[in-house]
Amino acid sequence: MTQTNKRGRPRKFDEDETLDRIMQVFWKHGYAATSLDQIAAETGLNRPSLYGAFGSKKSMFLQALDRFSDQMHVHLREAGMSAKGANGRMKAIMSAAIDLYTGRTRLSGAPYGCLAISTLPSEAAQDPEMQAALEKMVHRMDKGFASLIRYENGTNLTEPDIQAKAQQLSLVLHGISIRARSGTDANSLKQLAYSAVDSLLPVT
Amino acid sequence: MTQTNKRGRPRKFDEDETLDRIMQVFWKHGYAATSLDQIAAETGLNRPSLYGAFGSKKSMFLQALDRFSDQMHVHLREAGMSAKGANGRMKAIMSAAIDLYTGRTRLSGAPYGCLAISTLPSEAAQDPEMQAALEKMVHRMDKGFASLIRYENGTNLTEPDIQAKAQQLSLVLHGISIRARSGTDANSLKQLAYSAVDSLLPVT
DNA sequence: GTCATTTTATACCAAATCGCATAAAAACAT
DNA sequence: ATGTTTTTATGCGATTTGGTATAAAATGAC
Numbered sequence: 001m002t003q004t005n006k007r008g009r010p011r012k013f014d015e016d017e018t019l020d021r022i023m024q025v026f027w028k029h030g031y032a033a034t035s036l037d038q039i040a041a042e043t044g045l046n047r048p049s050l051y052g053a054f055g056s057k058k059s060m061f062l063q064a065l066d067r068f069s070d071q072m073h074v075h076l077r078e079a080g081m082s083a084k085g086a087n088g089r090m091k092a093i094m095s096a097a098i099d100l101y102t103g104r105t106r107l108s109g110a111p112y113g114c115l116a117i118s119t120l121p122s123e124a125a126q127d128p129e130m131q132a133a134l135e136k137m138v139h140r141m142d143k144g145f146a147s148l149i150r151y152e153n154g155t156n157l158t159e160p161d162i163q164a165k166a167q168q169l170s171l172v173l174h175g176i177s178i179r180a181r182s183g184t185d186a187n188s189l190k191q192l193a194y195s196a197v198d199s200l201l202p203v204t
Numbered sequence: 205m206t207q208t209n210k211r212g213r214p215r216k217f218d219e220d221e222t223l224d225r226i227m228q229v230f231w232k233h234g235y236a237a238t239s240l241d242q243i244a245a246e247t248g249l250n251r252p253s254l255y256g257a258f259g260s261k262k263s264m265f266l267q268a269l270d271r272f273s274d275q276m277h278v279h280l281r282e283a284g285m286s287a288k289g290a291n292g293r294m295k296a297i298m299s300a301a302i303d304l305y306t307g308r309t310r311l312s313g314a315p316y317g318c319l320a321i322s323t324l325p326s327e328a329a330q331d332p333e334m335q336a337a338l339e340k341m342v343h344r345m346d347k348g349f350a351s352l353i354r355y356e357n358g359t360n361l362t363e364p365d366i367q368a369k370a371q372q373l374s375l376v377l378h379g380i381s382i383r384a385r386s387g388t389d390a391n392s393l394k395q396l397a398y399s400a401v402d403s404l405l406p407v408t
Numbered sequence: 409g410t411c412a413t414t415t416t417a418t419a420c421c422a423a424a425t426c427g428c429a430t431a432a433a434a435a436c437a438t
Numbered sequence: 439a440t441g442t443t444t445t446t447a448t449g450c451g452a453t454t455t456g457g458t459a460t461a462a463a464a465t466g467a468c
Contacts, residue, residue: 006414006465006466007412007413007414007465007466007467008412008413008414008415008464008465008466009413009414009415009416009463009464009465010414010415010464010465011414011415011416012415012416027329028329028330029326029329029330030234030236030325030326030327030330031326032234032236032237032326033236033326033327033330035454035455035456036455036456036457037454037455037456045416046416046417046418047456047457047458048415048416048417048418048457048458048459049415049416049417051456051457051458052414052415052416053415056456056457057456057457110329112329113325117325117382118325118326118328118329119325119326121234121317121321121322121323121325121326121382121385121386122233122234122235122236122237122322122323122325122326123234123237124322124385124386125231125232125233125314125316125322125385126232126233126234126237131385131386131387134382134385134386135386135387138382138383138386164395164396164399167396168376168396168399168400168403170379171375171376171379171380171383171396171400172372172375172376172379173379174378174379174382174383175374175375175376175377175378175379176375178321178325178338178342178378178382179342179375179378181325181328181329181335181338182325182328182335182338182339182342183335183339191368192368192371192372192375195368195372196372196375199372199403199404200403210435210436210444211435211436211437211442211443211444212434212435212436212442212443212444212445213433213434213435213443213444213445213446214434214435214444214445215444215445215446216445216446239424239425239426240425240426240427241424241425241426249446250446250447250448251426251427251428252427252428252429252445252446252447252448253445253446253447255426255427255428256444256445256446257445260426260427261426261427
């Protein structure tokens with residue numbers, strides 16, 4: 001056991017809660033348009049404290065993104081558990097994602113779409129780290145969908161087919177996050193998503 | 205006929221060519237991360253000239269976006285003409301869009317995805333004009349796909365079905381533009397797109 | 409209590425930002 | 439030529455940017 005004795009002046013803020021607030025600011029305004037002053041105002045901290053806890057602006061953003069990714073995948077995984085069969089589980093996941101994108105969860109307070117899809121593309125072309133982060137997010141979703149299909153599949157689909165279907169579903173969800181950001185309501189999005197799931201993973 | 209006599213000092217630059225260059229800068233860096241100095245350097249003009257010709261930064265961006273939208277739709281329409289049947293035409297359109305997204309056309313010099321999908325989402329939540337522009341881009345694509353399906357359809361699909369299919373295809377293409385921006389190569393994207401088209405518009 | 413350590417708060421800095429004021433330059437009208 | 443009009447070029451200027459230096463404050467160690 002490492003000693004966890006706190007030396008020096010104690011922090012006035014909770015790191016996770018602060019990172020949640022940071023996430024919200026980036027989620028709304030994107031990366032470039034967010035200033036450290038905005039973040040300071042929203043978190044109640046001042047810039048030196050922010051820098052001490054999370055490093056540079058980019059480092060802060062990437063940490064918020066990781067946190068978003070983890071929380072989103074927990075959220076979707078839980079939703080997937082609540083139904084049966086590939087078709088049903090995928091619809092539940094789509095529904096949960098759309099709730100997230102349209103501001104109907106505790107994680108998302110407003111219809112800001114997907115943090116990654118809404119903010120990373122504008123940075124990806126000028127910053128390899130941002131591009132890598134985008135690629136990682138996309139691949140993580142691909143892998144998650146593939147493993148669900150693989151698990152629920154009655155050996156009907158070959159592995160390449162599984163991968164292809166998973167990518168198709170990711171495509172659809174990314175497109176849906178764009179539409180959520182453009183103002184489309186949750187019900188319309190769910191109709192779209194369900195019909196996409198039905199055509200890709202028909203009920204057996 | 206209004207007299208088109210040019211009064212005053214003649215311009216040293218071509219407006220369309222300059223707008224093309226402006227478009228490239230926004231395409232690569234997004235809206236917020238692009239500075240007027242960058243644009244000035246890239247176009248060879250100085251800021252007052254830019255302002256005189258195109259107005260504010262946002263006005264410049266929206267004009268570049270309109271130009272992109274028009275040129276893209278010409279590009280896709282031409283591609284659609286080159287094939288027969290709903291399935292074939294849609295595949296040709298997808299292929300042309302992917303060429304555009306991956307920097308394989310004269311319009312796009314690099315694999316920067318779609319100007320609209322790569323840059324607008326990050327601005328949409330804080331600026332209603334940007335959100336409206338994003339919505340307009342999405343709807344324009346929906347309408348284009350719907351009219352193609354409607355035209356090629358042998359009265360098999362009802363109008364709501366046509367709209368739904370069109371939106372599905374838009375979803376797919378938006379997702380593909382995200383992947384293009386994340387670095388996926390053109391061939392992989394085309395495989396994805398073709399298989400999506402086959403499942404949504406099967407050959408009769 | 410005194411020292412070491414860590415966080416906070418204020419203030420600063422150099423660079424970059426958008427927009428515009430001002431004046432020179434280049435054309436046409438008369 | 440002289441004046442009018444439009445574009446160019448230089449440069450200002452107030453604001454904002456990300457990051458940090460400095461010092462005060464708050465804790466534990468001894």
